[in-house]
Amino acid sequence: MPIFEFECRDCSNKFEILTKAQEKIYCPKCKSCNLDKLISAFGTNSNDSKCNWGDPGLINKQEFERIRSKDSD
Ligand SMILES: [Zn+2]
Numbered sequence: 001m002p003i004f005e006f007e008c009r010d011c012s013n014k015f016e017i018l019t020k021a022q023e024k025i026y027c028p029k030c031k032s033c034n035l036d037k038l039i040s041a042f043g044t045n046s047n048d049s050k051c052n053w054g055d056p057g058l059i060n061k062q063e064f065e066r067i068r069s070k071d072s073d
Contacts, residue, residue, distance in 0.1 A: 002063060005038040014038070 007014045008027035017025055026033050 006035040007038055008032055009034040009036060 003016050003018050004025075005014065005016045006025065006027075008030060010032040011027060011030045013027055013029040015028055019025060024033065025035060027035060
C-alpha cells in the first residue's frame, strides 16, 4: 500500500499517510484538507489542493492500472 507525505498548508504540519484510494485525507493536527502532496514519484499534475483526494491521481499509476485490470477481470 502506498505511503504519501503531505504538508498542511494551514498549519505546516508534515505527516505521512498510508492511504487507500478514495479515502479523504485530512491534516491530523488541524483537520484541514488544504494539503500539499510532497511525494511526486509519478509525474501527475495534481498539485492543486482540493478536498477531493479520492481521484486516481492519489495512487500511483502502476497501482491504478493494477486495480483497473483487476476490475475488468
Ligand atoms: Zn494542519
